[in-house]
Structures are given as C-alpha cells and as structure tokens.
Amino acid sequence: MSTTIQQNAASGTATNSSGYRTLWRWHFYAGLFVMPFLVVLAITGTLYCFQPQIEPLLYPQLLVVESRTAPRMPADALLARARAAMPTGSVAVTTVVPDTPERSMEFIFRLADGEKQSVYVNPYNA
Incomplete structure (x- = not known):
C-alpha cells in the first residue's frame, strides 16, 4: 500500500x-x-x-540668438512681425516667452486648414 x-x-x-x-x-x-x-x-x-535640452542642439538657427545689451522689443511688435510672415486666415494660438536672453521668441499659429505652424522671432531686432 x-x-x-x-x-x-x-x-x-x-x-x-x-x-x-x-x-x-x-x-x-x-x-x-x-x-x-x-x-x-x-x-x-x-x-x-529632455526635449527642452535637446531642441537647441538640433535647431540652433531657430532657437538660439545672440544676447545683446539692447532691450527686447515689445511682444506686440514681435507678434505683428510674426503675423506678417504667416498666410492670411492664420490665428495666433500660443506665445512661448523665452526664459533666457539667448533664446528666440516663438509664436504658434493655427492655419486655415487646422494645422499648427511655429514662427521664431529674434526678440532684439525682430
């Protein structure tokens, strides 16, 4: 058993x-x-x-400007200059204000077909 x-x-x-x-x-x-x-x-x-740290390395011609002792232009003047570069019917959606003096100002526009496009402006001389 x-x-x-x-x-x-x-x-x-x-x-x-x-x-x-x-x-x-x-x-x-x-x-x-x-x-x-x-x-x-x-x-x-x-x-x-790490996108904010990588983008200036990939797109230095768009994101990096020479910092100057001259004061920055007003945001309205920069927006007018950026709006002139966009086609008619585009609407400014977002503004990215730089936190360092060597960064360009970014304006994001919504185009008539719904796409978004960025315009980078030098804040010292537009």
Missing part, C-alpha cells in the same frame, strides 16, 4: 513540474516579444523628457 501512495505522489510532482516549465517557457517568449516595444518606449520617453 505504501508503494502506491509513493507512485501517485511521484507522478503528481512530474505533472506539476512540466506545467511549471511550460508556464515559464511561455513567460520567457512573451518577454522576448514585448521587450523591443518597452525599449522603444523607454528611448522615446527619455527623448521627450
């Missing part, structure tokens, strides 16, 4: 062990499938997080 109980216990352990291995094998394959997506999300999220 004791041999029957031992055989049943041994066969139950083998069944649990194979199910356990199958479960972890599928978990491993799922991890290999999902890992590239997580890596892409991590990289793009990091780039988005």
